[in-house]
Amino acid sequence: xxxxxxxxxxxxxxxxxxxxxxxxxxxxxxxxxxxxxxxxxxxxxxxxxxxxxxxxxxxxxxxxxxxxxxxxxxxxxxxxxxxxxxxxxxxxxxxxxxxxxxxxxxxxxxxxxxxxxxxxxxxxxxxxxxxxxxxxxxxxxxxxxxxxxxxxxxxxxxxxxxxxxxxx
Numbered sequence: 001x002x003x004x005x006x007x008x009x010x011x012x013x014x015x016x017x018x019x020x021x022x023x024x025x026x027x028x029x030x031x032x033x034x035x036x037x038x039x040x041x042x043x044x045x046x047x048x049x050x051x052x053x054x055x056x057x058x059x060x061x062x063x064x065x066x067x068x069x070x071x072x073x074x075x076x077x078x079x080x081x082x083x084x085x086x087x088x089x090x091x092x093x094x095x096x097x098x099x100x101x102x103x104x105x106x107x108x109x110x111x112x113x114x115x116x117x118x119x120x121x122x123x124x125x126x127x128x129x130x131x132x133x134x135x136x137x138x139x140x141x142x143x144x145x146x147x148x149x150x151x152x153x154x155x156x157x158x159x160x161x162x163x164x165x166x167x168x
Contacts, residue, residue: 001136001150003040005087015041039088039149061113062131067156068108069128070137072100073147074155090147097145101125111158 004012015022016036023034026043033044073090076082082090092100101124109117116124129145132138137151 001040001042001148003136003148004038012041037088037149042150042153061116062127064156065104065108065112065116065124066128066131066137067154069100069104069132070151071155071157072104072107074152077152088149088152091141091144092147093144097129098125101128104128108158111162 002011002015003009015034019034019036019041026032026034030043035042035044073082077084077090082092084090098121102121105112105116105121105124119127129138129140132151133140135150137148139146139148
């Protein structure tokens with residue numbers, strides 16, 4: 001992900017100017033696609049490509065937790081409970097972040113791996129933040145967090161059958 005962080009961001013401007021050439025190369029060499037938006041550019045990888053460090057990460061349970069965390073963000077945006085800044089980021093307080101982690105665990109935790117189902121909320125909060133920071137989905141700013149636009153591009157849900165089992 002390359003964010004358009006300032007008016008004359010050279011990396012973003014280069015990608016934007018040469019987008020057709022770059023998109024063609026990405027398609028041919030990686031069997032993936034280049035996505036360019038006003039707030040940044042990123043590559044959507046083909047599902048079958050065996051890259052080492054991708055999100056959502058196969059065989060990493062924290063990746064599943066973060067996918068559901070992103071889903072909560074998207075639902076809150078759609079419901080008007082969160083507002084995007086001019087740069088398409090969202091600012092949330094440390095308290096709001098903690099509450100969202102708790103909400104994710106309550107709503108989706110039944111399907112988490114045993115490690116994350118049984119994990120203390122503060123530890124889960126720390127791991128969610130660390131993982132999101134590693135993928136540049138979130139940034140710490142004084143006593144708040146800046147949730148980056150890529151966060152709103154990746155969400156998930158359990159199969160209907162799984163959710164119906166809970167109701168029985």
